[in-house]
Amino acid sequence: MSTAPDILDPETLAPEERYFNRELSWLSFNERVLAEANRASYPLLERLRFLSISGSNLDEFMMIRVAGLAGQVRSGVAEMSLDARTPGQQLAAISEKVRELGQLQQRTLDELRPLLSAQGIHIKGGDPIDPKAEDWLRQYFLDHIMPVITPQAIDPAHPFPFVANLGIGALFNLTRREDGSQLVEMVLIPSALPRFVRVPQSVLGEDATYVAIERLVVRFADLLFPGFEITGDGVFRVLRDSDIEIEEEAEDLVRYFRSAIQRRRRGQVIMLEIDENFDAEAEELLRDKLELEQAFITKTIGMLGIVGLEEVVKEDRPDLKFTPYSPRYPERVMEHDGDVFSAIHEKDIVIHHPYESFEVVVDFLRQAAVDPNVVSIKQALYRAGQQSPVINALCEAAENGKSVTAVVELKARFDEEQNLKWAGELERAGVQVIYGFIDWKTHAKISMVVRQEDGGYRTYCHFGTGNYHPVTTKIYTDLSYFTADPALGRDASKLFNFITGYVEPQKMERLAISPLDLLETLIEDIEEEIELARAGKPGTIWWKMNQITEKRVIDKLYEASQAGVQVVLICRGICCLRPGVPGLSDNITVKSIIGRFLEHSRIYAFGKGEPLPSDKAKVYISSADVMDRNLYRRVEALVPIVNATVHDQVLEQVLLANLLDTEQSWLLDGETGDYERVETGDGVEDGGFNCHQYFMTNPSLSGRGGALKDDRVPNLTLRKGAV
Structure with missing residues (x-):
């Protein structure tokens, strides 16, 4: 162990010599995620999954981080980053890296497509398709897509249609064969339609052929516009500012979030993705009508919205995926006949997800819900997922007469709507629902059960590093720590009082x-x-x-x-x-x-x-x-x-x-x-x-x-x- 011979005074270094830029560091992380899609040792559909994840990550980065910087530029905010860059300088550096990352995503897809085709999974764009598949897709378009989509003329008599966040559409330049008149039409793809249409096995045998929905619209545009010659077309995708800012004067947080979620869908356009060969006049029209101030415009040779590949990953080909892993249920809990409280009472325990089952956490609450000796349950909820056994257990506990308090964080990004739903369901079951602080998010992962034992009360606590979410616990590595330590129980009680009653804790024994x-x-x-x-x-x-x-x-x-x-x-x-x-x-x-x-x-x-x-x-x-x-x-x-x-x-x-x-x-x-x-x-x-x-x-x-x-x-x- 030795000290460096020439010690630098950090204060003498320029900020860019002392720190990396946060946003560029995040883009580097997403490059590492994308690199997993190029690992030859991984099964093919898992490689495609990593490609899709890199697309999802990038979408969120644009909608939140880049949107925030663009908003600062529009507002004239000159706040410097840790490495002393202005918002404008950061946007310029990000723009270059985002384009590089987008090109790398497309190259990765180009490398994966032939490998997947060799395994009978074909991802098609505008390239030729087997004639049998072409006939089936044409009929599918007539039966299932045409009744849903709505061509909209773009002219002074028709207002420019609203393009929702993550919305995909196509623009067409048309010439009427009868009189040569010109027309521009837009077709927006409803979010209810699948991103990919899969040609059934009855048409092509064992092979699976996937065609992106927007490519079908372009492929069969002649069915949409009879009597017209299509002289130009192009597909585009829009990302909007999706952050929700909390106003301090918000009187009703629930009502505010319901309104804010609606506003998010109409946020400022932050990124426009278009085909590389997008019609020049149509591109100019989009630039004008979408008010693309401080927006990124990227031209792509390949597939727009890489995240959509997650639908192809669902293909039932276990031979092209990781061998399924079944998490263990801790042996020590089973030795107590599945009694979680008995196991914790004997000794503290850590559950390591996803290697050990999230069911232990659920059982902790399920058993508390029906245990006659349990008098109260307190639970902090940041993300709980769409199908939540945790919510069900809390509702059951309240219905069984337990005192149940749930801290539901409405500000959990992109889960606000789901959390509003859970809050309503919990309240209907008799749970006391608290929304925490306006300025701060309640991100702590904590559950507390008070049980009557030996003539007194014992507090059992669960402290987690991750969410009470049944899906992510199968993917994220997290720790669930169960303890009946009285000091931690007292601290947990003070923490909940801080959240629910703004009572700042004094003299905490263990927790910070x-x-x-x-x-x-x-x-x-x-x-x-x-x-x-x-x-x-x-x-x-x-x-x-x-x-x-x-x-x-x-x-x-x-x-x-x-x-x-x-x-x-x-x-x-x-x-x-x-x-x-x-x-x-x-x-x-x-x-x-x-x-x-x-x-x-x-x-x-x-x-x-x-x-x-x-x-x-x-x-x-x-x-x-x-x-x-x-x-x-x-x-x-x-x-x-x-x-x-x-x-x-x-x-x-x-x-x-x-x-x-x-x-x-x-x-x-x-x-x-x-x-x-x-x-x-x-x-x-x-x-x-x-x-x-x-x-x-x-x-x-x-x-x-x-x-x-x-x-x-x-x-x-x-x-x-x-x-």
């Missing part, structure tokens, strides 16, 4: 919460490592999170590195910190893991004067990333792990396995901002290690029962040079 003291807790722990390193003791920090953008924390980590603290950050997405810069961050390493599952858990570990991993380490799990929004504008929880078995699992199994991973890992170059994939062999003996595969094949430390011996869980060892 934002926006009150979570940031200060992390800063104090970093400072302790700095002091230990300066005293000649080992200073070590291991963190796992999704993003790191907060300036104060980044600067403190630079200070730690300069003091000789060894810092390893597993940061999946945005990273504004520059690692490995001589004199500034020599002792900081940043890696990103992208693979079959989405890394989502947040873990913060500090060595406390011992090399990590260590039984003496201070370990937290959290719902919070190291971002301004999480630390200043959200209610989050930072939960210390003191139970020995859970401590070992979180630090020496979950976190260490992520550090050791080589097969899904990328390392960040602090000078260039580029990520380089770690290239290794396939076996442990030659350095290769896949953390997802490890967790899929090994039981967790805290969830195993007495029937599973220690040797069922291979010990992980921190190899020299591994991080």
Whole structure:
């Protein structure tokens, strides 16, 4: 352990030398997602899925982040980014990267299409189709599409039609054969129609042929416009500003959000995608009518709206997908005959999703709903999904006479409408529904059950790093921590009182919460490592999170590195910190893991004067990333792990396995901002290690029962040079 010979004063460096730009870092993350679509070792439909995900990610980025910057430019806001760029400068840099990413997406699709065709899955655009399929598609168009779509003339007598967010349409230049008169027509594709039409097996046998709906409209436009010659056509797609800003004077939050959701569909156009060969006159018309001030205009050779490929991914071809994985139900809970409360009462337990079943979380609430000894349930809900067993359990509990309180976060982006629906259903069942703060989002993942036991009351808590969402828990790697620790129970009660009654908690025993003291807790722990390193003791920090953008924390980590603290950050997405810069961050390493599952858990570990991993380490799990929004504008929880078995699992199994991973890992170059994939062999003996595969094949430390011996869980060892 050594301090860099020439220490740089961060204050003497220009901002762009100290920090990476947040938006460009996010685009780099999405490039890594897209890179998974090019992994030859992945099944073909899984590669197509990653391509679709990169499209979905980019859409949201444009509708939220880019829309926000464009709004700042329109309003004359000159707020500088962390790396000292104006909104206009950021938009210029983003524009170039978005175009590059779009071109890379199209090249990836071009590479996948022939590979899929060789497996009997054909994705067609305007290219020739088997005559039998052509005949079937023509009839399908007549029977199922023509009755739904509505051609609209574009002229002074007809107002320009409204194009909804994510809307796809086609423009046609027409010449009437009878008199040579000119006409422009627009056809908008209703969202109720499928994005792709699949030719049935009865037509082409075993092969599956998919044609994008907008291409069918262009292909059979002659059926729409009899008596006209089509002299030009083009397909386009529109993205609009989709953020919802909360007005402080909003008197009724529910009514405000219902109105805001409607307004979002009509937000400012932020991006227009058009065909590369889009008719020039039609393009000029769109530019004029859509009022494309500060909007991106991209021309695409290929498919618009890459996200739509998710429909093709659903093709029933298990041979072209990952082998299905069935999550384990923790053996220790089963040893208690499925009684979750009995298992927690015996010892704290961590459930590691998606490797261990989300059903444990659901059973925790289901059992509470019917247990005569349970007197109250409190639950924070950020995202719950469309089919939510959690909502059903809370409703059942209220109907059974329990005191049930649900904090429903209306500001969960793109889930606002679903959460309004759940709030209404909960209220009808007798649940007390609270909407939390106007200015802050309640992002903490916490559930609390009070049970009558032994002449008194015992509080059981669930703290999570991810949402109570039955779909994402099969994809996201998250931790569910169950405990009956009285101190954590008392803290949880104060946290709920803070959310529901604005009663700021005093003298918390274990928890740190934002926006009150979570940031200060992390800063104090970093400072302790700095002091230990300066005293000649080992200073070590291991963190796992999704993003790191907060300036104060980044600067403190630079200070730690300069003091000789060894810092390893597993940061999946945005990273504004520059690692490995001589004199500034020599002792900081940043890696990103992208693979079959989405890394989502947040873990913060500090060595406390011992090399990590260590039984003496201070370990937290959290719902919070190291971002301004999480630390200043959200209610989050930072939960210390003191139970020995859970401590070992979180630090020496979950976190260490992520550090050791080589097969899904990328390392960040602090000078260039580029990520380089770690290239290794396939076996442990030659350095290769896949953390997802490890967790899929090994039981967790805290969830195993007495029937599973220690040797069922291979010990992980921190190899020299591994991080």
